[in-house]
Amino acid sequence: MKMKAISIKIEYVFMRVAALFFLAFVVCIFLQLLSRYVPAVTLLWPAEIATYAFIWTMFLGAAVMVHHQEHFKIDYLFEKLTHGRLLAVKMISHLLIGGFGLMMTIFGFQLVHLFWEWTVNTLPQLQQGYLWLALPVSGLAMVWFSISNAVDDLQEYQLERGGRTE
Structure with a gap:
């Protein structure tokens, strides 16, 4: 199976799991509100679960953003550079994000x-x-996505250059 196909499957799973965690977050926040404003309802655990769910949602979402190359990206620099210099900056970016x-x-x-x-x-x-x-x-997903993105960028560069190196 190609790296891109595996990356798409990982993203699919991450997005669904993040959606479930986000749903749990919203439900727990609602339960916290009930607990504060309805005297008969006393719940202590929703705050903890909401925190866990929020953290998981954010970290899974951050990994997906690495897959889409929308994290830690300086668009201005990417727009001004071309060919080999752009590839070099992209590879450095993938290396830093992967690290x-x-x-x-x-x-x-x-x-x-x-x-x-x-x-x-x-x-x-x-x-x-x-x-x-x-x-x-x-973190593992970010490493995987960084490697996958680097491979995609290298292949795109080779296609753009007709298989020649600069």
Whole structure:
């Protein structure tokens, strides 16, 4: 299977999971409002779940934005450069974003390991490691998407140049 096809499938999954987390976020915010303004309703856990859901939504969305090359992009520079210089800037960008994703993955796994046994105050059966798992998951996706984007840009450059190098 080609990298592009795998990237599209990863994005598909990430977008659906992010949508579910966003839905959970909205429901928890609604429950928090009920808990504040309806005296008979007392819920402490929605704030924690809303935080977890929001963090997961944002990190999954950030990875998808890397796939679309809409993250950390300086449009002005990309519009002014052409051919080999544009490719060089794109490759540096992919390398930096991939390196950032790699650091998220490495340090994210360390945080998951460190906080795995910790529990949430208002929901003791939920481990904090699940929150920190958003870092390595999205970091791995960012690395994958950066590599996939670099391969796509190289192929596009080769097609543009007719297979010749500059």
